[in-house]
Amino acid sequence: MVFLSASILSFLLNLMPSSMGSxxxxxxxxxxxxxxxxxDCSANLHQAYTESSNEYIRAYLKAKNDYGNYSCSGYxxxxxxxxxxxxxFSQGIDKKMIExxxxxxxxxxxxxxxxxxxxxxxxxSRCEGVDYFLNSIKEHIPNTQxxxxxxxxxxxNKHFNQLLPxxxxxxxxxxxxIMYPAWSFWKGGxxxxxxxxxxxxxxxxYEKLVQKSKxxxxxxxxxxxxxxxxxxxxxxxxxxxxxxxxxxxxxxKYTKNQAWKSIKDTLNxxxxxxxxxxxxxxxxxxxxFRGVAASFRFKFLFLCKSVxxxxxxxxxxxxxxGLKPWYHYIPMNKDDSxxxxxxxxxxxxxxxEIAQEIANRGFDFxxxxxxxxxxxxxxxxxxxxxxxxxxxxxxxxxxxxxVTTP
Numbered sequence: 001m002v003f004l005s006a007s008i009l010s011f012l013l014n015l016m017p018s019s020m021g022s023x024x025x026x027x028x029x030x031x032x033x034x035x036x037x038x039x040d041c042s043a044n045l046h047q048a049y050t051e052s053s054n055e056y057i058r059a060y061l062k063a064k065n066d067y068g069n070y071s072c073s074g075y076x077x078x079x080x081x082x083x084x085x086x087x088x089f090s091q092g093i094d095k096k097m098i099e100x101x102x103x104x105x106x107x108x109x110x111x112x113x114x115x116x117x118x119x120x121x122x123x124x125s126r127c128e129g130v131d132y133f134l135n136s137i138k139e140h141i142p143n144t145q146x147x148x149x150x151x152x153x154x155x156x157n158k159h160f161n162q163l164l165p166x167x168x169x170x171x172x173x174x175x176x177x178i179m180y181p182a183w184s185f186w187k188g189g190x191x192x193x194x195x196x197x198x199x200x201x202x203x204x205x206y207e208k209l210v211q212k213s214k215x216x217x218x219x220x221x222x223x224x225x226x227x228x229x230x231x232x233x234x235x236x237x238x239x240x241x242x243x244x245x246x247x248x249x250x251x252x253k254y255t256k257n258q259a260w261k262s263i264k265d266t267l268n269x270x271x272x273x274x275x276x277x278x279x280x281x282x283x284x285x286x287x288x289f290r291g292v293a294a295s296f297r298f299k300f301l302f303l304c305k306s307v308x309x310x311x312x313x314x315x316x317x318x319x320x321x322g323l324k325p326w327y328h329y330i331p332m333n334k335d336d337s338x339x340x341x342x343x344x345x346x347x348x349x350x351x352x353e354i355a356q357e358i359a360n361r362g363f364d365f366x367x368x369x370x371x372x373x374x375x376x377x378x379x380x381x382x383x384x385x386x387x388x389x390x391x392x393x394x395x396x397x398x399x400x401x402x403v404t405t406p
Contacts, residue, residue, distance in 0.1 A: 052343040052347065053343075057351075060354055060358075063326035066324075067324045072322065073368075073369070074368075074369050074374045075369075075374040075378040075381065078319055081179060081318050082381060082385055085177075085178045085179055086178065086385055088163055088176055089389050093386075093389045093390050095391075097164055097165060098145060098147065100164055101147040101164040104155040104164065104166045105148045105155070105167070106118050106148050106150060107147055109143075109144070110383075111396050114402060114404040115135055116396060116397075116400040116401065116402055116404075117131070118399070118401075119399070121150070123150045125183070125188040125197070126150040126184075126188050128183070129183025129184060129186040129188050130148055130183050131405070133185070133186065133379045135404060135405045136376050137379055137380040138404070141387065142384070143393065144386065144390065144394060145390070146167055147166050147167065148166075148167045149167060149168040149169075150183070151168075152170070152291070153292065154168040154175040154293070155177055157175055157176075158174055158176055161176070164176065169182035169317060170294035170315055170316060171293075171315070172314045172315055173314075173316075178386070179317065179318045180318065180379065181319075181375045181379055182317065185201075185202040186201055187200070189296050194276055199277070199296070205300065206303060206371075209278065210303055212281040213281055213303060213304050213363065216281040216305075221284045222284065223284055224248075224249065224250055224251050224284065225252065225283070225285040225287055226251050226252065226285065226287065227239055228251075228253050228254075228275045229254070229289070230254060230257035230260070231265060232257070232289070232290075235311065235335075236252075236289050236311075238336065238337060238341055239252045239287055240254060241267070242342055244269075249342060249345045250341070252287070253271075253272035254272060255271050255272050255274050256271040277297070277300050281306065285306065285309060285345060285348055285355070286306045287309045288301055288308055288310045288311065290311075290312050290314070294316065298310065298320075299319070302328075302329075302362045302363050303363060303367065305359055307362070308328075308330070308359075309329070309332060309344070310325075310329050310331055311336070312333065314334070319369075322369065323362070326358070327358070327361060328365050329362050330344070330348075
């Protein structure tokens with residue numbers, strides 16, 4: 001049975017023609033008896049009739065209607081991404097296309113159940129992460145050749161480049177790049193003072209955060225928004241400034257990054273210390289922003305069983321499209337104002353049941369459909385479908401090194 005809060009019922013009843021109800025024009029409507037929920041009802045009513053709150057409630061109800069029967073299982077939640085990414089190559093991939101792609105990444109060949117790649121790798125830990133995944137599926141992949149980009153930024157812009165099959169972990173709709181699960185599911189990730197070698201294995205941190213969410217249950221969490229990170233882009237400034245003016249709503253601070261030179265780089269305040277991912281679970285409303293490309297922290301935030309507010313929808317990783325706005329997380333536009341951040345936070349504080357419901361669904365989706373085996377299965381399906389498009393038989397180059405592991 002689905003229960004709606006007093007404000008939502010009030011909102012829906014307010015949309016009905018007057019002939020459908022007998023409530024007096026100025027009489028407040030409430031879904032429960034005045035003796036049990038009088039204060040809750042009156043508090044919710046004032047929030048329900050603000051323009052922004054009505055907009056949020058409509059978005060929430062639409063998402064429940066659109067996705068209420070939505071179900072998928074594991075890596076199969078993301079198969080449409082493989083189809084979409086490979087569609088531009090439906091006429092096949094020839095040897096010349098691969099040769100033109102090689103300068104944009106690292107060449108890999110899987111041959112007779114062994115994995116080979118170029119010796120030189122600008123980001124060794126990133127290559128080791130991909131080496132691991134390719135070794136985990138090598139027995140299931142026909143002989144193939146591919147080029148993997150290990151930079152943060154995608155390589156083949158649709159407007160300025162010819163069609164080339166380079167694999168990148170993240171992209172926007174402006175790029176032809178084929179998305180693959182990032183190396184950071186196994187090794188690497190952003191190097192911070194707290195994690196000098198990167199955050200590390202997804203499956204291990206996955207378990208840590210799940211355990212943390214059991215300790216910091218919903219009613220124990222702070223009724224605050226939370227974000228901490230470096231000033232990768234000015235898109236984050238509005239939330240930081242809101243935090244300085246309204247610390248009762250959100251705790252948001254800038255940390256140092258490698259480019260930091262003075263307090264100007266942290267919006268004229270001293271940089272804050274980094275906060276472990278596990279401590280994000282202390283807060284109900286967790287904000288996610290893009291970095292240079294997609295944000296590595298996004299998937300981790302869901303496992304706190306807090307509401308994830310994702311700012312901007314331009315950047316993708318392979319699993320993003322399985323998550324539905326206002327059903328698994330709350331979307332915001334990258335150019336939203338301080339007032340819009342404030343409005344959303346007030347709504348979430350007021351509508352605690354809605355916030356918790358979205359938090360639970362987001363947690364369940366990542367918990368059930370982004371396990372390490374799902375990442376490996378996605379890699380396998382991606383390379384099987386990609387290899388079907390090759391119009392040549394790969395041959396082993398003598399300059400490649402064997403990175404096969406048992």
